[in-house]
Amino acid sequence: MAELIRLENLWKIYPLGPGVTALQDISLQVEQGQYIAIMGPSGSGKSTMLNLLGCLDRPTRGQYWLCGQNVAGMSENELSDVRSRRIGFVFQSFNLIASSSIMENIEVPMFYRGIPRRRRHVRCRKLAEMVGLGDRLHHRPAELSGGQQQRVAIARALANEPTMIVADEPTGNLDSQTAAEILDLMDDLHRRGRSIVMVTHEADIGRRADRVVMLRDGRIASDTFNGDTHRGNP
Amino acid sequence: MTATHKILDVLRLAVRSLRAHLVRSILTSLGIIFGVCGVIAMLGITEGASYQSQLYLRELGSDKIIIRSVNPPEEDKASESRRGPNVYGLNADDVARLQSNIPDVVRCVTLHQSKKYLSFGTKRQTVSVFGTGPELGLVARIRMAAGRFLTVSDMVIEPVPKAACVMPASLARRVFGYLDPIGQTVLIGAEPFHVVGILAQVPQAVEAGMGGRDECVFVPDTVRKRRLGKFTLLRAKGGFQFERVDVSQIILQMKDEEAVSVGAGIARSLLSRTHDKADYLVKVPMELLAQKRKQTRLWAIVLLVIAGISLVVGGIGIMNIMLASVTERTREIGVRRALGAKQADIAVQFLVESVALTIVGGLLGIAVGLLGPWAVDRAGVLPFETIITPWAIVVPFLMAVAVGLVSGLYPALRAAKLDPIEALRHE
Numbered sequence: 001m002a003e004l005i006r007l008e009n010l011w012k013i014y015p016l017g018p019g020v021t022a023l024q025d026i027s028l029q030v031e032q033g034q035y036i037a038i039m040g041p042s043g044s045g046k047s048t049m050l051n052l053l054g055c056l057d058r059p060t061r062g063q064y065w066l067c068g069q070n071v072a073g074m075s076e077n078e079l080s081d082v083r084s085r086r087i088g089f090v091f092q093s094f095n096l097i098a099s100s101s102i103m104e105n106i107e108v109p110m111f112y113r114g115i116p117r118r119r120r121h122v123r124c125r126k127l128a129e130m131v132g133l134g135d136r137l138h139h140r141p142a143e144l145s146g147g148q149q150q151r152v153a154i155a156r157a158l159a160n161e162p163t164m165i166v167a168d169e170p171t172g173n174l175d176s177q178t179a180a181e182i183l184d185l186m187d188d189l190h191r192r193g194r195s196i197v198m199v200t201h202e203a204d205i206g207r208r209a210d211r212v213v214m215l216r217d218g219r220i221a222s223d224t225f226n227g228d229t230h231r232g233n234p
Numbered sequence: 235m236t237a238t239h240k241i242l243d244v245l246r247l248a249v250r251s252l253r254a255h256l257v258r259s260i261l262t263s264l265g266i267i268f269g270v271c272g273v274i275a276m277l278g279i280t281e282g283a284s285y286q287s288q289l290y291l292r293e294l295g296s297d298k299i300i301i302r303s304v305n306p307p308e309e310d311k312a313s314e315s316r317r318g319p320n321v322y323g324l325n326a327d328d329v330a331r332l333q334s335n336i337p338d339v340v341r342c343v344t345l346h347q348s349k350k351y352l353s354f355g356t357k358r359q360t361v362s363v364f365g366t367g368p369e370l371g372l373v374a375r376i377r378m379a380a381g382r383f384l385t386v387s388d389m390v391i392e393p394v395p396k397a398a399c400v401m402p403a404s405l406a407r408r409v410f411g412y413l414d415p416i417g418q419t420v421l422i423g424a425e426p427f428h429v430v431g432i433l434a435q436v437p438q439a440v441e442a443g444m445g446g447r448d449e450c451v452f453v454p455d456t457v458r459k460r461r462l463g464k465f466t467l468l469r470a471k472g473g474f475q476f477e478r479v480d481v482s483q484i485i486l487q488m489k490d491e492e493a494v495s496v497g498a499g500i501a502r503s504l505l506s507r508t509h510d511k512a513d514y515l516v517k518v519p520m521e522l523l524a525q526k527r528k529q530t531r532l533w534a535i536v537l538l539v540i541a542g543i544s545l546v547v548g549g550i551g552i553m554n555i556m557l558a559s560v561t562e563r564t565r566e567i568g569v570r571r572a573l574g575a576k577q578a579d580i581a582v583q584f585l586v587e588s589v590a591l592t593i594v595g596g597l598l599g600i601a602v603g604l605l606g607p608w609a610v611d612r613a614g615v616l617p618f619e620t621i622i623t624p625w626a627i628v629v630p631f632l633m634a635v636a637v638g639l640v641s642g643l644y645p646a647l648r649a650a651k652l653d654p655i656e657a658l659r660h661e
Binding site: 089 | 251565566568569570574575576
């Protein structure tokens with residue numbers, strides 16, 4: 001399988017006072033189509049890791065190869081472009097734009113990709129139907145339940161056919177039954193070949209992933225593979 | 235995807251977010267509305283005023299010097315005896331001196347004005363009788379509604395006790411009603427005159443003074459001297475007073491505008507030497523025109539300053555609201571950045587929003603600003619019509635748009651510079 005992510009000796013140090021080291025010497029390789037969960041206690045560097053993998057932030061030291069492209073040295077503009085083409089974000093608090101309709105929310109990534117309006121609308125409809133909200137396109141986010149809002153967010157994340165989905169505790173704000181539905185949807189996406197990186201602190205969510213990377217104090221504490229159908233790198 | 239598509243998309247986004255805060259948007263653009271509307275209204279009024287005065291002065295003619303007798307102020311007369319006729323103003327000697335000393339005089343016309351009764355049948359009314367000559371028709375812009383103006387042959391005093399007279403159409407209508415005025419005989423004082431011509435209008439160059447320009451009758455000055463006399467009986471405080479003015483008005487037509495300024499100077503110094511009372515007035519339309527132009531320019535500067543202040547205040551309001559909007563939508567900015575928006579996309583979005591605010595304000599300002607002069611015209615408050623030139627609309631509007639750009643720039647840059655991670659964490 002083709003390589004999706006390769007981290008080489010990645011460091012992230014925040015230049016506050018003496019400098020807070022959030023990530024130390026991380027090396028990791030992820031193949032396309034993998035579903036990987038990043039876990040660890042708070043303060044272990046999960047969020048920093050997610051921001052780096054999602055190309056929202058740049059490492060202090062080290063290399064980050066995303067689909068063969070070195071992202072570590074990219075400019076702000078180039079990073080925006082990579083996010084637009086390769087990454088679909090799903091957040092814990094959904095982060096839908098409250099004043100816009102569901103349709104308008106889903107089309108945001110396509111808007112910045114420069115896709116014409118008519119094609120955006122066609123795709124919006126298809127995505128909304130896929131997450132089971134085809135009849136809610138003209139509603140406001142506030143008129144939807146939490147689970148439905150997260151479905152909209154997933155539809156939005158898929159708008160530009162990203163290489164991977166980066167999800168930050170996507171079920172953190174949902175009750176367990178709704179959470180299970182969202183996770184089922186993620187599983188479904190994974191089965192269709194989508195790569196997923198998910199940050200979570202719940203072990204039973206981690207069990208749905210192919211692979212669990214445990215972080216502790218900014219280092220990889222363990223890297224385990226679930227089942228035997230997937231082979232990871234040693 | 236074409237650039238127009240992208241522009242339309244961004245505009246749609248801006249309109250949507252402004253509509254989300256409709257009241258706030260309108261309140262914010264109020265400063266711009268007032269600024270634009272004030273400028274348009276004031277420009278319309280001043281443009282109308284300056285057009286009116288230029289029209290008036292052009293009618294007078296820039297090649298003329300007009301010298302008029304005026305009743306001197308009371309304190310100047312105090313030394314004289316109050317009995318006997320009040321004698322003041324210009325006389326034949328003045329006319330001769332002016333004509334022989336001022337170079338490049340093309341024509342010189344004098345007018346003698348007196349108050350008389352004009353009667354026709356049972357109708358009787360006071361009129362200003364102007365004794366003058368046919369040259370007035372050449373010097374002033376005279377438009378005849380019917381008949382002819384005074385001619386050289388009218389000046390000859392014939393034994394036949396019937397002389398020519400000319401009056402404006404407005405007076406003719408009042409005196410003769412539906413009769414054809416040409417050929418009718420009227421009495422001025424006790425003397426018969428027959429009407430030879432009707433003026434469409436009394437020319438601006440004739441200073442009608444009290445009574446207005448509707449109640450004038452023009453007669454040959456020679457006939458006036460012989461038959462109507464030199465004195466005018468006036469009703470004064472506590473009785474009657476005789477007044478004697480030899481020449482009420484002199485109109486000098488000059489060769490060119492340079493001759494006008496030279497001639498005006500000579501006329502002033504000549505008259506000041508022979509008159510020790512301020513019983514005359516030298517009026518130069520060209521000078522008045524220049525003065526009016528200067529005045530108009532001053533007005534324009536004052537207006538520009540006022541407009542500038544209101545637009546700056548409006549701009550500050552817009553910057554303020556845009557900054558608030560950036561803070562309020564920090565999280566949205568973070569989301570948009572995470573979903574692929576570049577810094578430039580965010581900057582453009584906020585800039586377009588602030589310009590859209592001022593465009594809406596500018597358009598509303600134009601609407602209200604056009605309504606103002608229209609209402610003023612309808613109400614007839616001003617003695618002239620307001621004039622709205624295309625520039626008076628375009629310039630304030632462009633100024634408003636520029637204000638939107640300038641005051642939106644800082645908030646837009648601030649929004650663009652936000653760190654996406656920080657912005658996403660913002661509550």
